[in-house]
Amino acid sequence: MTPALAATAHGAARGRLAPDGVASFLGVPYAAPPFGPRRFRAPVPPEPWTGVRDATAYGPTAPHAPYAPPFDALIPEGVIPGDDCLNVNVWTPAPAPGTGLPVLVWLHGGAFTNGAGSVPAYDGSAFARDGVVCVTVNYRLAADGFLRLPGVPDNRGLLDQVAALEWVRDNIASFGGDPDRVTVCGESAGAMSIGVLLASGRARGLFRRAVLQSGACHHFLRPASAGRITAYLAAKLGVEPTASAFAAVPLAELLPAAAALRGEMGPRPDPALWGEAALNIMPFEPVATGLELPGPDCGVDLLVGSNREEYRLFLVTTGRLEAVTRAQVRAAAGAYGLPPDEALAVYRAGRPGALPGELLDAVATDWFYRIPAIRLAESVPGSHVYEFAWRSPAFASRLGACHALELGFVFDRLADPSYAPMLGADPPQALADEMHGAWVAFATSGDPGWPAYDTDRRTTRVFGDTPALADDPRGAERRLWDGVR
Structure with missing residues (x-):
């Protein structure tokens, strides 16, 4: 494969141009690593880099525990270690400004606890082959992305998705895409995320179209239910239910403890413990005060x-x-x-x-x-x-x-x-x-x-x-x- 170059607002990236004419740029950061003082905070832009950044290999994935059997052998996913996990992957047939191609941004599923935009199964080459610039996104998962904590923003995983869409708006023209022709597409938790974004208007103006596969606007937790899950996980780990206390728990302990919640909910679907999550056995979901539908004026x-x-x-x-x-x-x-x-x-x-x-x-x-x-x-x-x-x-x-x-x-x-x-x-x-x-x-x-x-x-x-x-x-x-x- 031969090199392909693209400029972003934070620096130049070098991808690969395949013999079929599709260029890929992998692991390009859209936000700074969400760790250290940025843990459990809203995403912020990445630091600019000098020179040309290598974008020929997938970047780190958002930390998550593996799927429990038998789903670990059935649903594609993977873990790539590293802090710079808020990144995107781009496939394009025209890695040059001014082409104005439609853009499809993919939000993966995984019950808000699993998955990654770097899964090879989400390779966007076929979309690029057919004239659509394809972008896949990593966003924070489980406790880091969706646990309700005092003093920090709710729905940090959704905020990551909005930041990725803002990156697309500001940079996709350099990859041959049209920022005014963006379709956001997701499956399962990815589609449920889009439903919340549509209903809340939080990403208004960042996409023109949306595809929701096996998910819509109905999956969320009201604040009281989300608080119950926070309290239960804190007690399980023996810590206070605060952002600083959870940040002090090593990921090697936090990730399996959070993943174990689903297994504990199934045999004991008690609303007194889990609130609304007892019905769908998903402890981590977007937090919202109630069901809203976007209505005819959503513009999408x-x-x-x-x-x-x-x-x-x-x-x-x-x-x-x-x-x-x-x-x-x-x-x-x-x-x-x-x-x-x-x-x-x-x-x-x-x-x-x-x-x-x-x-x-x-x-x-x-x-x-x-x-x-x-x-x-x-x-x-x-x-x-x-x-x-x-x-x-x-x-x-x-x-x-x-x-x-x-x-x-x-x-x-x-x-x-x-x-x-x-x-x-x-x-x-x-x-x-x-x-x-x-x-x-x-x-x-x-x-x-x-x-x-x-x-x-x-x-x-x-x-x-x-x-x-x-x-x-x-x-x-x-x-x-x-x-x-």
Whole structure:
């Protein structure tokens, strides 16, 4: 590979130009290392550097503990040590100013505790190949990013994302991108982050379009619940619930203790301990005072959707699918706010002979992912809605159209070995062409290639074995959630 050069506001960077014409610039800092006196503080700009900074290898990742088994073998991620973890990676077909290409900024998922923009599975070469500058972002995770602490800003991970978007605004023209044509795109926690940014208006003017995959505006913790988690983690570590006390805990102790909270919540989903987090088993989420939807004046084009069987990732891979009882499904429906008997009758009618675990997947998928996506689309006229329905052959074809399965298709990286454990053998390239192409079209023009969603027809693009349009898929189940979710 030959060198490629780009100028940023903080110094010049040297990347690599691949034979196919795509240039990559990896590990470019958008904010200063968030440690020492900057620990648990809002991000600040990086120090300028002299000379030309090498940008041919991924930079450090935000500190985090590994996924617990079996997810550590299924979901791509990695840890690169180092303090300079607030960095971006850029792929571009035109590493020169003035080209004015559309830009897609990727916010990774990982339940606000895991993931990194440097995961090879998020390589943005296919977007650059198709004329879109792709930027992937690291942001602070778990306690450093989202633990509520007195005297310091909440939602530091979101503040990092805003700082990264500001870096894009100020620098992306040097990489061939147009700062007025930015699409922010995320999956799971990344999409939930975008939902909060949209609802709060915190990043207004920093992006023109947004793609939210398997996440929207409904996942956050109210301050009281966030405070309960802070108190519990502090007691677990034997420290005071303050920023200075947590900063004094070595990362080798803090990271596993924070990661262990999810494992402790599952067997004891007690709201007295965990507050609202007891329902979704995510101890680290953005802190907000209540649910807000962005509304028609948000000024952002939206593409939003979910996978048809999201929750199977958590049921099938752990062996729980066949172990779920009718009583557990009924209890889950009630905890989500549905009238259990009426709701389960509707879900069973659409799934004759379904196991209780399969009904739990359907109910939980709707509560976590599908209904929040629909509510967001309803609030912003002109939004486009999709559903990913291709079923993986992995795990004896039981994995289904589960959470995170669409990622290899969106990034057009079906051959990446990181995705193989979930995709199984021979995933359909034609579907990747369709889905990746729709994301490229949306980032380019705001039109992914199908009609916008409205409350009359509720047109949804279904990405399955044969991509198709559907009006109000599973409408009877959707109507159960009116006034509930």
